[in-house]
Amino acid sequence: MTSIVDKEETSSISSISWDVLLTESTNEEDGFVDLFSAASMPVLKVIIVTALGSFLALDSIDILGQSTRKQVNNIVFYVFNPALVSSNLASTITYKSMISMWFMPVNILLTFIIGSALGWLLLLIARPPQHLKGLIIGTCAAGNLGHMFLIILPAVCKEKASPFGDSDVCYEYSIAYASLSMAIGAVYLWGYVYNLVRVFVGLSQNSCNNDVASIDETVTFEEDLTLTFLPSSLSSANNDGKLKVMLNVMKQQLGNFSRHINLKAVFAPSTIAALVGFVIGTVTPMRMLLIGATAPLRVVQDSASLVGDAAVPIVTLIVGGNLLRGLKGSGISVSIMFRIISVRYVFLPLCGILIVKGAIYLGFVGTDPLYVFVLLLQFAVPPAMNIGTIMQLFGVGESECSVIMLWTYGLASISLSLWSTFFMWLVS
Template identity: 30%
Template sequence: MDDYSSSSSSSSSSLMGKVDEGDGALLTAVLPLLKLLCLALIGLILVHPRTQLVPKSTFRLLSKLIFATFLPCLIFTHLGTSISYTNILQWWFIPVNVLLSTGIGFVLGYIVALICRPPPELFRFTIIMTAFGNTGNLPLAIISSVCHSVKNPFGPRCYGSGVAYVSFSQWVSAILAYTIVYHMMEPPLEFYEVIHIEENGDEEQHVDDDEIEIEIENPEPEVRGNNDLSQPLLVEAEWLGMEDREAEQFKTPFIARLFNGTSELPLPDSPRSLRCLAEPKVVKKIRTVAEKTPIKHILQPPTIASLLAIVVGVIPKLKSICFGSDAPLSVITDSLDIMAGAMVPSAMLILGGMLAEGPNESKLGTRTMVGIIVARLLVLPLIGIGVMTLADRWDLLIAEDELYRFVLLLQFTVPSAILLGTIAGLRGYAVSEASALLFWQHIFAIFSISLYIFIYMKLVLSFEN
């Protein structure tokens, strides 16, 4: 009888232990999102039209401050202390993972566009919004929230290492945004009309690419500058240095005009002459596209901070001068670290302010919007688990580093980048659709990210056991 009671009590205690372990894992997954949700809720209350405790213009200035100061400080102070030449060789899969998640997102976006059949002018937009995720601010906020507790599952170095892992991918995201995304967000040529062709007196009219003015048949709300409070808050100041003087060139379908004009070229008499004449023309067009690509704007403050942190981190003498309690420049780096602490709460306040505006009207259609949300927030993370499983099996990941795996999985899980809304506003393409889609994605992401953080923690911590 005693043996039975003792065995019964031991089995009950083990069962209760499993239940407590499960509840603890669930709380560990949900609490970080609840903390961020509380911060976003404060921002929503502050900027909501019914309360208007803080003017919308203040939130725009705060978004500039995040992008130009808080985020670079966070990247430099934590990436600089963590990175070294050895770490660069070990962390190579982080930027590759960004490219993988984006490439898989492209395929999913194309499938969504084929199945859901959005309006033709929004076909490319559907692919873009599915492919490009928020690999910067939101992952940093999630890592900060997960590591906030002393009892976090990743140990005492959770915050510094997690921020370093996320920051190491910033330069890849910047290159993708300011090259591929910029040109893919070009307004479709077929939905524009030629309204004016310059004439030269009584001479014969000559049509040239530079003389054609193009106007949208159903124009989107124009972005008249950073002080225009009529534009959505998501069109934030993440594209510094591009002001009204350059705004018009952003809103023209430059590449479509350039390459569609090849049909008007004179046809040569022989294949050989065609090859000789076509090659310089193509090279010229490619060079023109490269000149029109805002490559110089890739070097924005967060990207500069990433590159500077890498340079300082891989040179031991520079690292010892900048970081450490006895470092000569420790006063400066400590000051930067203090400013970096404002990045996460400020970013969440901005997100709450964006949600306070509510969804704009959209021509995208409910079916396409649901398709993008499901593909981006439910299907892509599942594929990410498969990618990480294969990468771990092929020994491509750092051994016994659960936080490293968690950050890589997180890159597949986040909603579309808010920067896409900024680019949409600059290019005058699908501004309302971007605003509406980003709104609903972030609402649904509250539940999807909580679910997948729970799953990820179960997976990555299982490797430890």
């Protein structure tokens, strides 16, 4: 009789345990689905607006044709983007918030450095044509840290399954994080990536223009190297002469490199606007003068916000129009395209997880889930669209850039949704 009771109790306990396991697994599946829904909806909004831009750029429609895109792009570059950066920074960034978010500029810099290092390794492995090296390393180094964040982060906060708490508080902080990310990204893009691409483009142009004209200079340079590295018994120059030759060679190489650096690009309109926004937001008297419902000059801030709000939809439409050019194809190989996608959507996010987790472990970053999510997402975004603007300025690789943007932004709908879901799971 006891054994029968024990068997009945055992069977009931086992059935309860199975019910608990099934309930937990169902909850985990539902939680994953909710996170995936919250992560994918903002990406779908970007896709819809981008598709509209591609439709308007069709030859049969021709509302957003090539000439129109260039003119609108100039307005965005000189007016909309600076207004957006300065107004958002001035209204959301304060001295205290800058102190609490000090790691974000470091994190963004690491995305650029690691991306350019991976791009350099890609150049060594793939050995692309010289005129494409600047484009490849630029797309690997610079991510879309501005407009995409201003679309994705506020939209994530409004989703019911968002793990970031109250939607209003989340929205306010998301705008601050996106604004700082956009400003810092603009500074690094035009100060670092622009000059990096400029060096490779300059080397490409020099190699084409000076192959024949610089034969004598090359011979002289090789003779200098011979005098430098030959044993003393075979060289008539003494040690002092060798040292002078080496210094002259180093000076010549540094001069060639410095001629490709353009420090004026650091002061692009968006960079200047970021500096203005930082000053207004962090200097209390100026903030009281311009920011707030009772500020005497609040109309200036309101006007800048009104102009800046147009930047996000217009830039997204231009992205769609530019992607249409990629459908026509170019000379870039499939293997190079696959490697660029691997760098941006596989290796960079994995590096980002290690860096952010290490920063949390060392106490550099707090436990705010939204802030940690933004830091992780900065490693997983597609290439910056301003890379296309940079290539247009140099007049090389424009069609290849369109193809790269087409595939990277086309796959971003899958990659961003998956990585966003995983990052939400990590921080929740």
